[in-house]
Amino acid sequence: MKLWKKNLLLILAVLVIATVPLILLPNAEFGGADGQAEEAITEIDPDYQPWAESLLEPASGEIESLLFALQAAIGAGVVGFVLGRVTSKKGGKSTEKQHESN
Amino acid sequence: MMKTTTWQKLVLSASVVLCAAVFFTPQVSAMHIMEGYLQPGWAIAWGAVCIPFLVWGFFSISKSVKQSSKNLILLAMCGAFAFVLSALKIPSVSGSCSHPTGVGLGAVLFGPSAMSVIGVIILLFQALLLAHGGLSTLGANTFSMAVAGPLVSFGIFKLSKKLGASSAVAVFLAAALGDLFTYVVTSVQLAMAHPDATGGFLASLAKFAGIFAVTQIPLAICEGLLTVVVYNVLVKYNHKELETLHAL
Numbered sequence: 001m002k003l004w005k006k007n008l009l010l011i012l013a014v015l016v017i018a019t020v021p022l023i024l025l026p027n028a029e030f031g032g033a034d035g036q037a038e039e040a041i042t043e044i045d046p047d048y049q050p051w052a053e054s055l056l057e058p059a060s061g062e063i064e065s066l067l068f069a070l071q072a073a074i075g076a077g078v079v080g081f082v083l084g085r086v087t088s089k090k091g092g093k094s095t096e097k098q099h100e101s102n
Numbered sequence: 103m104m105k106t107t108t109w110q111k112l113v114l115s116a117s118v119v120l121c122a123a124v125f126f127t128p129q130v131s132a133m134h135i136m137e138g139y140l141q142p143g144w145a146i147a148w149g150a151v152c153i154p155f156l157v158w159g160f161f162s163i164s165k166s167v168k169q170s171s172k173n174l175i176l177l178a179m180c181g182a183f184a185f186v187l188s189a190l191k192i193p194s195v196s197g198s199c200s201h202p203t204g205v206g207l208g209a210v211l212f213g214p215s216a217m218s219v220i221g222v223i224i225l226l227f228q229a230l231l232l233a234h235g236g237l238s239t240l241g242a243n244t245f246s247m248a249v250a251g252p253l254v255s256f257g258i259f260k261l262s263k264k265l266g267a268s269s270a271v272a273v274f275l276a277a278a279l280g281d282l283f284t285y286v287v288t289s290v291q292l293a294m295a296h297p298d299a300t301g302g303f304l305a306s307l308a309k310f311a312g313i314f315a316v317t318q319i320p321l322a323i324c325e326g327l328l329t330v331v332v333y334n335v336l337v338k339y340n341h342k343e344l345e346t347l348h349a350l
Contacts, residue, residue: 003334007331007334018192021194025195028197037136040309040310040313041296044306044309055230055233058233071188071189072185074185078116082175086175087335
């Protein structure tokens, strides 16, 4: 199988795994797992007081999602840049020997 | 030597990404232990456990970079890959969301200790700027995500290869099980710090594992598959580098 076909199938599988819970559990909240852990700690240890607080917090949910999207975009940019570099036939010198693994 | 400026640019872009990761990880759907939720004794103990791993990781990175300057660009990509994956909040069968860790790829390529340094940088910035995780819980979070997860990933990769699995299968198992193990460690850490009044450690562990580890199972599979996608490309185009890194 060609590399891009193999990888396309793998990515499709990821999309399916991520979508199935949304279809199977239409009424779930899909909140964060660490928020639930906080609740669990309060249940186990009702007197526990967090003894430290975060120094800075994002101003709103919107800003948080902005930062989130930026993180993914920048990370993907670097991954794409490096993959583009290593897969280019001209770049680098003669070290770019291709191996066909198909 | 003539490539120096290019490498400098790469290092610079990598540092920008590191810095960016900070801003961009959400406080809500994460796996890291929240600021202030581990008692000072535990916080210090986990921090101390991480120190030798960080030193080991630092030496391991400088060794790989010295070996070949190409390793630097690959390491930058492994770091960036971890940033992308930790930005993806994915819904899970438990009805809540979490995100993968993305450190398995780096562990397979650069050995068990290299990701400890990258992981602690991500966690530090997130704790400082994003209210995600925390300074007091930095040691515990570093241990689960940047020490224990990569160690398991590396071990599983080598073991699977030894048992005759193909590289792709070995990479999938390494990334998926390392991811899952990170959350198991998080659950253990929380259970040790907050044992149940009646059921003790085990009752607490069941509770935290039910929250973290169960949510993580499908996400771990996603991380495994995505790691194989990148690995496939590297095998085709960077065969020689992977050979020198013993990552084939």
